[in-house]
Amino acid sequence: MEKEISIPPLDKSIDIIKFNNLISKTVGEKKSYITQQSKSYDEESIIVLLRYQKEYDLNNTQLANEYRLSRNTVAKWKKIYQEKI
DSSP, X not given: OOOOOXXXXXXXXXXXXXXXXXXXXXXXXXXXXXXXXXXXXXHHHHHHHHHHHHHTTOXXXXXXXXXXXXXXXXXXXXXXXXXXX
């Protein structure tokens, strides 16, 4: 019997990221066919991710691995949004 997944409201990019992580954990880490170029993040979601990094004392690589981002993207975000986190 397959496990049912309840779909939360997907209003912000961060909601989509969390839902994507939920799916990948449930499915069993199958390869994702979504490329980095097809992903986009709003400013609020970026700030949420950077605050999460700060709260849990993660380095750029750890955050990037957890949310399937580029380390360079995380570094760029930190430079741009450093005064907002």
